[in-house]
Amino acid sequence: MEEHPYLFLAVLAGTALVFCLTPLLIARAWAAVFNAAKPGEVKQQVYECGVEAKGDSWVRFHVGYYRYAIVFLVLDVEALFLLPFAVAFGGLSWGASVVILLFLLLAVEGLVWAWKRGALEWA
Amino acid sequence: MRDPEKSSELEETAPPGLPSFQEIRRILEERVEGLRLEFIPNPAAPDQSSFCVPTEFALETARILRDDPRFALDFCSNVTGVDWLDQTVEETILHRETTDEGERTIKEIVRRRRPGFLEAVYHLYSMRARRGPLVIRQRTANRIDRVRVASLTPIWRSAEFQEREVYDLFGVRFEGHPDLRRILMWDEFKDYPMRKDYVEPDDYEYEPTPQGEAAAKARRHYPYGGAR
Amino acid sequence: MVEEGLRNELSRQNIFLTSIQELYNWGRRNSLWPLNFGLACCAIEMIAASMARFDIARFGAEVFRPSPRQADLMIVAGTVTKKMAPMVVRLYNQMPEPKYVIAMGACAISGGPFKRGYNVLKGIDRYIPVDVYIPGCPPRPEALLHGLITLQRKIAGERLTGPERPRHLRELEPSEYPIPAYGPYDLDPPKNTELWHPKPFVRDA
Ligand code: SF4
Numbered sequence: 399m400e401e402h403p404y405l406f407l408a409v410l411a412g413t414a415l416v417f418c419l420t421p422l423l424i425a426r427a428w429a430a431v432f433n434a435a436k437p438g439e440v441k442q443q444v445y446e447c448g449v450e451a452k453g454d455s456w457v458r459f460h461v462g463y464y465r466y467a468i469v470f471l472v473l474d475v476e477a478l479f480l481l482p483f484a485v486a487f488g489g490l491s492w493g494a495s496v497v498i499l500l501f502l503l504l505a506v507e508g509l510v511w512a513w514k515r516g517a518l519e520w521a
Numbered sequence: 522m523r524d525p526e527k528s529s530e531l532e533e534t535a536p537p538g539l540p541s542f543q544e545i546r547r548i549l550e551e552r553v554e555g556l557r558l559e560f561i562p563n564p565a566a567p568d569q570s571s572f573c574v575p576t577e578f579a580l581e582t583a584r585i586l587r588d589d590p591r592f593a594l595d596f597c598s599n600v601t602g603v604d605w606l607d608q609t610v611e612e613t614i615l616h617r618e619t620t621d622e623g624e625r626t627i628k629e630i631v632r633r634r635r636p637g638f639l640e641a642v643y644h645l646y647s648m649r650a651r652r653g654p655l656v657i658r659q660r661t662a663n664r665i666d667r668v669r670v671a672s673l674t675p676i677w678r679s680a681e682f683q684e685r686e687v688y689d690l691f692g693v694r695f696e697g698h699p700d701l702r703r704i705l706m707w708d709e710f711k712d713y714p715m716r717k718d719y720v721e722p723d724d725y726e727y728e729p730t731p732q733g734e735a736a737a738k739a740r741r742h743y744p745y746g747g748a749r
Numbered sequence: 750m751v752e753e754g755l756r757n758e759l760s761r762q763n764i765f766l767t768s769i770q771e772l773y774n775w776g777r778r779n780s781l782w783p784l785n786f787g788l789a790c791c792a793i794e795m796i797a798a799s800m801a802r803f804d805i806a807r808f809g810a811e812v813f814r815p816s817p818r819q820a821d822l823m824i825v826a827g828t829v830t831k832k833m834a835p836m837v838v839r840l841y842n843q844m845p846e847p848k849y850v851i852a853m854g855a856c857a858i859s860g861g862p863f864k865r866g867y868n869v870l871k872g873i874d875r876y877i878p879v880d881v882y883i884p885g886c887p888p889r890p891e892a893l894l895h896g897l898i899t900l901q902r903k904i905a906g907e908r909l910t911g912p913e914r915p916r917h918l919r920e921l922e923p924s925e926y927p928i929p930a931y932g933p934y935d936l937d938p939p940k941n942t943e944l945w946h947p948k949p950f951v952r953d954a
Pocket residue numbers: 789790791792826827828853854855856857861862885886887888
């Protein structure tokens with residue numbers, strides 16, 4: 399162990415590999431012995447809602463969707479910071495509170511800015 | 522059987538909350554030039570007499586029914602179809618005759634063949650004034666090739682899907698409908714299933730308690746039919 | 750192969766033996782994932798069966814999958830109209846093997862109250878193989894549970910090898926069935942004659 403400090407990494411990687419491959423191998427073996435594979439044209443279709451797919455899956459999304467997503471993402475990450483803040487709220491010093499409020503203010507300001515620019519309107 | 526005496530009597534009645542049929546006829550015929558409404562009495566239990574509006578005036582008449590404050594029928598709750606086959610109808614005609622003993626009325630019953638037609642029936646209500654229904658009908662010229670009536674979707678948006686349904690099931694073509702496609706049956710379907718002479722596909726074999734036609738059908742598939 | 754009697758005896762001594770076949774069937778029958786769809790009023794009873802009062806989860810079938818790729822069981826719950834039938838068959842085709850079908854309610858079995866109508870398919874078994882039929886209009890949730898248990902029994906009895914092995918283990922049996930097309934008057938074809946063989950109907954005079 400002393401000579402090979404990174405040996406455990408190799409062991410872990412090997413175990414992970416075995417864990418992944420064993421079910422696959424068992425499935426393969428099972429299929430070979432008992433269960434004939436039955437692929438089919440309808441079975442392999444991309445769309446799976448019972449109706450036949452029409453057209454291309456490479457369609458353009460509305461740009462409003464992108465703006466929505468960005469705003470959502472920003473506020474989502476912000477919520478992540480709020481959680482530890484709320485947990486530690488009781489024992490926080492003045493300075494820390496002011497800092498987090500500053501951070502909140504920045505995020506809200508961003509939201510207001512996006513709102514004003516019409517990013518939240520779907521049109 | 523239509524009784525002319527009864528008919529004029531019924532015309533004096535009124536749909537709930539609205540002027541009497543006579544009055545409605547007077548107002549409409551005054552405002553729409555050339556319009557002649559046919560009064561169709563219904564002395565049966567539902568007591569919903571109606572007007573048959575000629576197709577060429579239907580749109581104009583409908584607009585008045587919706588916009589005139591005397592009607593204000595702003596809601597078309599129901600559009601449906603009726604299929605009338607060719608039939609022999611009996612009509613009673615009243616004659617007045619003067620004889621030696623004085624005047625008397627003779628009732629004469631006339632039989633005549635009435636060619637079939639399709640009908641679109643509209644039930645109109647007023648949401649604003651909370652009254653109705655007033656029933657109006659449109660008739661096609663026949664059942665085969667002259668099956669056009671005016672679409673009232675431009676007046677009542679709620680008629681859109683129901684007119685599509687009438688088109689789908691009865692084959693009435695609504696002129697001026699924004700999107701006249703089949704709505705219940707698939708697009709490739711050819712027939713009009715609610716017509717009285719529709720023949721359904723022979724697509725079931727067994728029926729536990731068949732009667733009449735279904736029994737004959739079941740017998741084609743099984744020697745004893747269904748249960749006997 | 751250990752005999753049944755000996756195995757019971759051993760299990761009484763807390764020694765459990767099993768065979769691959771049994772293990773395989775046991776696993777499958779206790780995790781039947783139904784496809785998440787309903788067609789008419791019967792679906793309401795199916796939904797009721799999945800809720801707390803009837804709790805289909807007791808039988809391992811609570812995971813209603815919204816994708817046919819993840820489902821084992823198709824519960825045809827409700828009226829199959831002719832317009833809907835191709836979609837149902839296509840969904841069945843897209844389910845991976847092994848797959849089972851429960852026809853729930855009079856409509857799915859035979860057209861039910863709409864049997865003499867023009868727009869309802871007279872039984873889904875005209876296009877896809879049905880394993881369990883649950884009569885009723887609608888069948889109560891208990892009936893659905895009973896149908897499910899019946900299907901589980903059927904799965905428990907399936908053999909891995911030999912001529913009696915089930916459909917999905919036989920190479921020549923198809924896993925897809927032809928999807929009917931919309932015809933001018935009826936579905937085309939109106940039934941899959943290779944699949945659907947109505948029993949000859951004989952009645953004592
Ligand atoms: S069998 Fe009865 S309850 Fe079930 S879908 Fe048909 S009509 Fe509805």
